[in-house]
Amino acid sequence: MESGDLTDRRFVRYRHRLIEDIRATGVDDLEILHLFDRVPRHLFLPEAQWPRAYEDAPIPIGHGQTASQPSLQALYLDVLKLAPTDRVLEIGTGSGFLTALLALTAERVYSVERIRPLSRRARRVLDGLGIQNAALFVGDGSIGWRRFAPYDVIIVSAASPSTPGGLVEQLADGGRMLVPIGTQEAQELVLVRRAGDRTSEERVLDRVSFVPLLGLQGWSEDEAQV
Numbered sequence: 001m002e003s004g005d006l007t008d009r010r011f012v013r014y015r016h017r018l019i020e021d022i023r024a025t026g027v028d029d030l031e032i033l034h035l036f037d038r039v040p041r042h043l044f045l046p047e048a049q050w051p052r053a054y055e056d057a058p059i060p061i062g063h064g065q066t067a068s069q070p071s072l073q074a075l076y077l078d079v080l081k082l083a084p085t086d087r088v089l090e091i092g093t094g095s096g097f098l099t100a101l102l103a104l105t106a107e108r109v110y111s112v113e114r115i116r117p118l119s120r121r122a123r124r125v126l127d128g129l130g131i132q133n134a135a136l137f138v139g140d141g142s143i144g145w146r147r148f149a150p151y152d153v154i155i156v157s158a159a160s161p162s163t164p165g166g167l168v169e170q171l172a173d174g175g176r177m178l179v180p181i182g183t184q185e186a187q188e189l190v191l192v193r194r195a196g197d198r199t200s201e202e203r204v205l206d207r208v209s210f211v212p213l214l215g216l217q218g219w220s221e222d223e224a225q226v
């Protein structure tokens, strides 16, 4: 990874403070914490948001969408225990920051976003960082990305009304999926595991708040309250 912006003095201190904030939420895996030092979050956000880029908070990225809270993304990585051989499907590229964290951890990341300008922007930033093992796609990710299935890990970064069945089908044997399930106001973060033809579900967090998953297996645009 090219590191020009990593040495930007204005941000190094903030980045280290963010890592302390993440550690305080209970994630103490050093490899995961180190990822937040390796990937400059500000580059993934609109420049007007750079002063807030290293707050442990969701940040608006335009088009009514938000980049997720870093400590939540750290929890994702902690729960999923990615292996370097894992192939990952991400639904909702958004800023592309989580895409970068995943690409540095897994073998390959396939990331779907329905808003083209967000996907384009994420592509540019990932390219600028020299990240080459992430494939981005514009379309409805609620039905997955069948062409490259099955996936060891699926991360749904938008709120779903129920477990998206099409995505479960694209999980490999032994695969796991994190998905926020609930209403458009509040969701539970659910871990779905697949073993053979059987799936199990476990609640990881009681209350999270994601932007809605819009699409065939999510909400229709008319139903969306955004």
Ligand code: SAH
Residues within 6 Å of the ligand: 065, 066, 067, 068, 069, 091, 092, 093, 094, 095, 096, 097, 098, 112, 113, 114, 115, 118, 139, 140, 141, 142, 157, 158, 211, 212, 213, 214, 215, 216, 218
């Ligand atoms: N992990 C991202 C989260 C972005 S917010 C980040 O931290 O930046 C969730 C994203 O999901 C939004 O960009 C939204 O446009 C996208 N999204 C919603 N429904 C989708 C769908 N059906 N397919 C693909 N992307 C979708």
